[in-house]
Amino acid sequence: MERSTPISRRPKAVALTFDDGPDQIWTPRILDVLADYRIHATFMCVGKAVQRNPQMLRRIKDEGHIIGNHTWDHPNLTQLPLSDVQTQVLRTTEEIDRVAGVKTRLFRPPYGDLNDDIVRKVTSLDHEILLWDIDSWDWKGLTGPQVAKNILGHVRDGSIVLQHCAGPTETVKGTLEALPYIIEVLSESGFTFSTIPQLLHLSAYR
Template identity: 90%
Template structure:
């Protein structure tokens, strides 16, 4: 799907996604907020992080969230030979299977970095490329109010929101501070929260 133009739009429905985890510091705190509000989200996970924090990945699954593949160590895929692109995807998917017992079909390229060759390779591996239409810009180390403004000022029917659940404190602190407010405001506006498979009618696991 193309960033900025979700394939399917469902009235008053939005999907929260969190990249780069799981870690042992920020991901649990974000999970606590989601649990408190009974919101399910989609976590695009880095293979090395899964390897380091298996118990957090299992918590993501056990609490009803969806797990996706965000490569093994977060490279720019268009700068790699296609054989290494395949290795990045398959190694991560295999680690997720080993830890959580599910074979994810969702894939998000780091930095949204794609070209035709990468897209074809991902498709050949039976993974769906997942991008986004709202970037919280939390990775810039924004404050909670800034992150909230970037999201709430652009949400529309069927939006996919990009945030992060792992990284330097100045990156994730803004996300953690903004998340309760974002959920409350969107609910006041009549929005419901869905996982990516629910929103886009995709099969999460194969």
């Protein structure tokens, strides 16, 4: 189910976000595309993936992208005790800090699943919950044209777009194929690309 987060809309601005990385296969290709177009995005990273691919996380940071926290191993948080939710958040934040030297503030729950207790817990840990208002549905294994249609058909001022930069081949291939076309069409329509901190006037790190 698509989730929304209350955001202050910026005219003709859109934020691209990429979940579940980093990896050694798809993340570098997505970074290459973003570099070609001189666009900065926001990467919501999984702690275990950071542990496996530290050099790729450092590349994300070095190329000017924003790093956020997407839990340690991508569980459904609503099925965990709050003590485990805290561990999922803090362990990932600590690993990102160890590898890249930044203490994340942005947090995205896997599947967008939350409840009031989780919101209070995450907020108490000095993290800002980040959801989205456009789901590319790339996780369904869609083709590049299908992913592009899902995004371009719904973009408005201040949209936050959910895509993925790691995962099964059929998932991320559609995103990689769609990304240049999405960037070109939106640019031709007068859109600019923002990181989440730029779009929402938030601090990325503590």
